[in-house]
Amino acid sequence: MSETKKFRVAIAADRCQGHNRCCLVAPELFESDDDGNARVIGDGSVAEAQLPKAKLAVANCPEHAVRLTGA
Numbered sequence: 001m002s003e004t005k006k007f008r009v010a011i012a013a014d015r016c017q018g019h020n021r022c023c024l025v026a027p028e029l030f031e032s033d034d035d036g037n038a039r040v041i042g043d044g045s046v047a048e049a050q051l052p053k054a055k056l057a058v059a060n061c062p063e064h065a066v067r068l069t070g071a
């Protein structure tokens with residue numbers, strides 16, 4: 001039986017400066033809040049097929065505010 005890994009993204013709100021690059025590269029995972037900062041959509045769960053975009057969001061955040069766990 002194969003084990004299914006759970007992947008999740010999170011944003012460190014104290015680091016986010018609102019460049020919204022994460023929202024651009026992974027609009028299924030991130031959205032802009034009323035202040036122009038980013039937040040995860042839903043509980044931040046990442047489907048296996050969304051992993052490349054999640055990793056792209058981590059790599060493209062200039063504030064190192066995006067975290068991917070479970071990878």
Ligand code: SF4
Pocket residue numbers: 011015016017018019020021022023037038060061062063064065066
């Ligand atoms: S790319 Fe980083 S700093 Fe910019 S909105 Fe997303 S989490 Fe915030």
